[in-house]
Amino acid sequence: MQDRRNTIQLEAILNAFKNAGRPLSIDELHASASKVVETLGLRTVYRVIRKLEEDGEIASVVVPGQPDRYELASVAATHHHHFHCTSCDRVYDVPGCPGRLSGLVPEGFVLNHHEIMLSGLCKTCA
Ligand SMILES: [Zn+2]
Ligand SMILES: [Zn+2]
Structure with a gap:
């Protein structure tokens, strides 16, 4: 059952990236994925x-003075840049x-x- 649980957790986290369409922090990933996997x-x-x-x-997407954000490698593969909202x-x-x-x-x-x-x-x- 361990493998199945891991797969569900992994899918919830990968879906969090796909749904957001922007780089996410650990806290944002947790907030999004825990809506699907409550535990x-x-x-x-x-x-x-x-x-x-x-x-x-x-x-990883480095934001100076802040926790790292993360994006899918498939997104990172296309050269682009980032905008950090300070609010x-x-x-x-x-x-x-x-x-x-x-x-x-x-x-x-x-x-x-x-x-x-x-x-x-x-x-x-x-
Ligand atoms: Zn550039
Ligand atoms: Zn904002």
């Missing part, structure tokens, strides 16, 4: 998320990229990667 504990969410990250199924603390996907960032780095430096976290107020909070 779901926060520690289980941590354990499942750690496993999914090890397996490359999800990627509701939700993180949203921002499609596209300003590009041409190599002009920002000092001469002689080689730019290989960038992350952009915009912040402000989301539509609901503005």
Whole structure:
């Protein structure tokens, strides 16, 4: 029965990502998935998320000074950026990229990667 329970917990967490359509924190995942699996504990969410990250199924989204958010690897595979609402603390996907960032780095430096976290107020909070 252990395997079956694990599968239900895993599915509830993966569905939480699909339903939200934006990166989620552990607390947000727990709040969403525990609507489906009432007995779901926060520690289980941590354990499942750690496993999914090890397996490359999800990627972390770093918000400076805040707990990490997570997104599905299939979403992370498409280059995009993020917006953090400083009022509701939700993180949203921002499609596209300003590009041409190599002009920002000092001469002689080689730019290989960038992350952009915009912040402000989301539509609901503005
Ligand atoms: Zn907001
Ligand atoms: Zn970019």
